[in-house]
Amino acid sequence: MMKRTILAALMAVPSLLHAQQIVLKNDQIKRTLSFDGKVWRTTEFSNIKGDKRLPVKSEELNILPMTGDKTYSITDFRVQGKPAVSTSKDTSFIVITYTPVIKADAIPALLRIKYYLVKGQPYTRKTITLIYDKMATVDRLEVERFVTDQTQTAEGGGRGEPVFINNQWFTGLEYPAGYSRHTDGNTPKDYSRYYEKVGNYSYIDLDGRDIEPHAQKGLTRLMHFPGYTLPNFQIESKTAMMGVVQERETAPTAFMHYMTTMWKAPRSFLHFNNWFEPEAKDLKGDGLLNIWRAFKTAITPYGVKMDAMVADDGWQERKSIWEPSPKYFPNGYADVKVLSDKLSHEGVGFGLWLSLNGYTNNIDWGLENGYKEAKRNKYFSQYGRNYSLSATKYKTEVLQKIPAIAKQVNALYYKHDFNVLSDMDEGNNHPATDRHGHEATLDAAIEILTATRKMNPAIYQNLTNWVWFSPWWLMYSDYLWMLAGDDGTNGNWPEISTRAMASTDRDTYIWRMFGNPADRPLVPISRLMTHGIIKNSRGMMESKEDNIQDWAEYVLMHYGRGTLLKEWYISPSVMKPEDWKALCTVDGWAKKHLAALTNTVFVGGRPDEGNAYGYIGWDGEKGVLVARNTQATTQKLIIPFDQSAGFKGLAGQSYKGSVVFPYQDTYPVTFTSGKNIEIELPGYATMAIELERGTSAGLKKEIAPIPFTINNGVVQVTVPATIKGRCDLLVIGRPETPAVKINGDTVMVLRSNKGRLNNFAGYAKSGMPSEKAAAWTMYTFDLLPYAGKNIQIEFSKVAGFESYILAEQVVNVPAARAGNNILWAITNNTRRQTVRIF
Template identity: 20%
Template sequence: MNKNTAFVSSDEEIIYIGNENTVREISTSGKVLRTVRIINRRMDETSFSPSDGSEEFIISYKNGVFGKGKIHSSDCKLKSTELKEDGAVKKAVFCFEPYRIHSSDVFVKVIFEARDSDPVIRKYVTISSSDPKKLFIDYIDLEYFVLGADIKMRFSRPDMEKAYLSQFQSALGQPIYINGMYFGCEFPTTDNNIVDNTAHIRYFAGKALKELSNGNEIYISHPTIGGAARSFDMEVVRADFLEYIKGIAKPIYLRTQYNSWYDHMLDITSENIRDSFFEIEKGLSSAGVPPLNSYVVDDGWVDYDKDFWCFNDKFPNELYESSALSKKFSSEFGLWLGPRGGYNLKTDKFGRRMERSGKGGYNRQSRDVCVADHRYTKNVLEFFLDCMEKFDINYWKLDGFLLKSCKNRHHGHPVGGKHGMYCFTDCWENWTDIFEKMHLLREKEGKDLWINQTSYCNASPWHLMYSESFWMQNSGDIGFIDKTTSGEKLCGSDIDRMLTYRDSKYFDFHRKRQYQFPLSNMYNHEPIYGNTAKIHMTDEEFRKYMYMISTRGTAFWELYYSFNLFTPDMWLINADVLSFIRENFSILRNSKLIGESPDTGSVYGYSAWENANGIVSVRNPANKKQSFSFILDRIIGVVEGAENMTCVTVLPYTEKPDERKYSYGDTVSVDLEPHEIRIFKFTNENAVPLKLTEAKFINEKTVEFRFNSHIAVKASAFTLGGVALKKELRANYSDVRVYLPAEGENLQKLDIDIDVKDIYGNVLSEKVPVTYFKNGCIPISYGVSGRGDFALRLTLSAVPTDGMILLGGKDMSIFAANGKLVFDVKGIKAKSDTIIAGKDNVKVYALRERNGMIKLYIDGKLDCSGYDVRNAGADIAAGEIKCGASVNNIEIFNRAFSFDEVKD
């Protein structure tokens, strides 16, 4: 047995199949297939042996000529055993003699599969029959373990309260843990549970075998899996299981996007969507936030008076304009759709109309669209694919699925089964296929897709094989908690009550319900600061709110903002927190809960680690002082052996690191004021060097210095001619404004000496030249240089079809190609949609935003943009501007212009 690769071998009547983590020993003695032992090789060959009464499968059948009964693996005689090796894949295939029921035969195979570099062993059950149309399968137990006295550790999901879905359906698709090993099925709606010392993984079918196999001769089950963890400790097993999930899930990345819901709710129009898109982009780009992944139109576009999904008269041009505008921000476009028919007074009638038209079905149990109806799933898939082609959609918010199993036998889905599971299983078989086809369309086009699966789904981690993010299920969109569960008043601001509400739902999700689900893939409906939420935040409350929710570790940041609520400093704070998340996402995505639920009034927080790099948040939800301690150990995610770690307090703002060095096993204690939040960053690596990214005059007496790190402003000095200058730290903690004693004169050059420290202890000392340009207007002979934002304002006439229009040294140019303008800055290109060849008096703004995006405005309208994260904000070498014959007039400015400053 090779320790490092997958293998399959035999020793008389024992078959061994496994990998570096797990080995399954299988007996064929007496022509009976039986798992003898499952070995965890990550813990000195720890194992568990299924006891007498265990089965490799149980097939429950009923109805029709077969009657009612069960086929147990122990009642089936082995016909053959075949060991296969195909490169990295090793298989053990066990074929049984035909199992006779009346005058028909049932044929079963069990296949175990191990792969190199795969942490689990997979198992498949295949079934065929001489009469597949009449063999009705009730359910299949794909694993059935009787647990004996050697079991030292076991876990299966607890019985839980309903989470919109029924209690039973809410609990589906969770893993089972036995002796430091995890088991489950790579399909999200199986019933995986331990009941009375018996563990089962049960797939509810509710179909004749012919239908179950989709018309094929052989039905192949979804695979079950078994893998090993490093410990019996529940938190460690969970972490190792989630590492396996990470390997099979749709890849995720840190995703930021704007959503219209809390801005306008159902009252969206094509006009206010346009206005919000422009204003949100302005606030984000001017503060240095990279272009969003998507701008999203939520509910409000649907005509619910029709009999299927279509656009209402508020969007006469459908979503072409909204999608095109997103592209002009170097972003993409996303869309909401509520499969069950949304959440409004017309949902019921929308479903009824769909039923009457034959385009879908009506679910009388939940009074909405039957999302399991086979006509509906076919038609809605066509709608998805059509919208993706027309509007180039890279994100779907799919909001509301099967709340209650439908009982209508004319919808194409099966009905009945325990807890209505026949319909539930069939529904998710179809929807996972839909998700795969949506992804496939984008993959063929070389584009990405993010599916956000929201309400009325069971919180199985195996859903993540098909969608990227997943709604919490146990929470409202927004909520507030004023009192503890014992009735103690918590007081506090809107954000305190919001945080207590949402974070208590995290504790309910992960601690009480014990869903084994990665925090990184959770959609939590935050951050919210929008008009319809009816909340208020000060700048500092907004900072606390944003930093605290950042430590939950979600990859998916959907910004529910209203631009009119934001102060200038809020845009900077927002940029700072999003930058913090980007820089630390590989750490934050591993977040886990610490402490107790905030609805008890107890201190709690989140702990996220990657090796010896960690971020820990603690929050006091109560209106009283409290103390809290946590141990730096593997229970909260710290790698064993971590040592020599420094600690910086990220929130509240602190000027220098803690002088103490921390190691694995150390205890950290903190005293917290009422409603106080503290966020700590631990590391034993050298901090990123402190760099000055830009320095420029913003008015005649003020110079702004921008750095790549939070600045310890009190420990920093800015001097001119030996005289200390007044300084002010801006709201993002990385910009410093310095105030001069006298107004600068146009083109006056000053050398300011800086001696700057950041909060990590890094030092930067240098002489920084800055030149004052009156009204920000730069002479053509100076050209454009540096890493910052700038703008060119030109008037063009007799524009050529092809040819150079402007050169700005070696790093910047504007030229015509095929009658259109191209703006090139360090290889980032913005290519216009508008043809301007031969036109006169064309007004052009060519600019670079603070976030590095370049834009072209033509005759007062944003025409296009360009962005490449690799060159965004790259240093432009100084060079005189040289203009071609088509340039009638040119002005250069040392700042970007927002859309509402551009004149036609």
């Protein structure tokens, strides 16, 4: 059918031939090309209905040689013969061939442009082949270059990012290192997006060769930096695409719909990583297997399924190209296979850490054995060394070996760390520039990822350090590193719980990159690697005073981000039964709500500046919200109820909420789609709410007020009699706390903490420091012994601090429901109240 449609346009309609036009179309979109007597140019994109049209003036391509600024476009060629029309299954093609009319080193002997589209898809694509009769070099190749009407507005663009035009069209190169510019041909400037150059970012110097010296209003450019004509004296461009926005979609929503046809489908993957567990890092015996047995005993009653046990960096012989360490595996991969088989026999898979470029291995050994080291740019030179991924000897070996390892040992998962992708050296199959080395090494990495998946189709692939948030990475990798420090606690804002500070650390990084709705990555938050849940014998990420609710909230925030890559850096030996209960019930709840959590969006403000925030995800008419208040006073979290927050339903519909953590109750407000959702969060509270169609019949639980007076700096307060579990006097000093007396007696500090300002990992600090961070200390004092009593609180100073009472007050409610996929309602029969008393 598609072939007949196109042939009709070319052969059966004389008027079209007379007008010298070709219309490539399917049932969704069409691309019109016009012939000017010399060349064919794209003149319009439109949807089939005809109510969305994008007239363009196209140059079709642009070639920049290695030297000088003179470029070559379609005007430097002449068409040869008639356009070739073909179809393969549901894909229709038009191929047009050209020969040059001028001679220059960068001009090919033959130019071939292929346009194509797939039935049922509102996208059209284009590739360019440059065919030379000798070795040649191309600095920059623009696969699309067109000017739109000056009334059209454009947004987005950058490295690996699409351009959105008039909120009706989206276009880009289907390649993580394709560069897109719009508005004047030079917008955005390199590394000018809000989320770029933040954290553990990647930097590549384009040396200004992305810049169009003759800026033009309405100019859009899609380009990459191919370099040498290898092999066969040809250059194959990356694929350019143009998509049209469908009814009731925004351009970003339509783009993400397009991505579902391209990416590795979202998959949840739960695993243990041995990095922080000494017993599991000793791979020569049954250490890893014994850790799995401990996990299995604890999680099986909850129905939790662990997918794999993963050996992180250290399993390999560093003086080799990815051979196992004889210390652990004297018989090489045969022994690795034995370990994998043992785990499989006992019900769990196996995974490996492996850096594609040999980072952390012994590069001096490699140089002695004929492998090439990458010549990293100034930015990457501050870090470790690695092999050139594009150099012939290393690439040839790892392209065969890395996929073969996955198949041989039946690895379910690869964690590919330290993706430098910078190489400025001669002799590594690219010109000696950062931009060309970047493309060549990225192409090699993609070859390896693709070959691995071909050999082991079910494998989970994770790319960590120095990736960037191009959505087109997800064609090759399941997950991308969030570009934070490996672990950390954020001490910019007063929080008494170290576990809470650990959540604030992760979430502040995510806020910095994903918290600006006007300029945030298109990669779903659920696809981020976050370095998981840490609990080990070293006491990382916690203090001894942290309690079970602190742990439960920390676990919930990890899963509540929508995290598909669920990493457990957990030592079973330090876990108590209640720790397992909190962990496993959250895992079960997240599995039940997987579809909604896969679509999470960050909402709210910067966590480490005292703002309320959270993550909301929708699956049709059902949603989930996990939210936190990082300060002592009650706050409202305001959430858009539209496509900007992932909701794709109709406006004007009624929705209700069910609180499922830390208690179970109906949220006492009916929400209306199209209008903001407002959630009230008590001081220092973490909450989970499930959303669905309907009206709320809930009533807000009334809590008795906490009366107090202040006289000459002395607070008289009546502690409620109906408190249970927790009633704290919070004292926050800025910077120092006063001494505290209750009823004239000095009282013992229950918990304490202090600020560690802008305490971000050095390698991931860029763009992160808060200008509002200020020194603080925090103490809590237990008021439970004073329940129902009038007390007098005295402070040793009258300024430079603030004080609150945080009370859990008893309410009369039904018993909480329980189950493996139901969050533990850890304070079901109390409601939190915070009152500032000074």
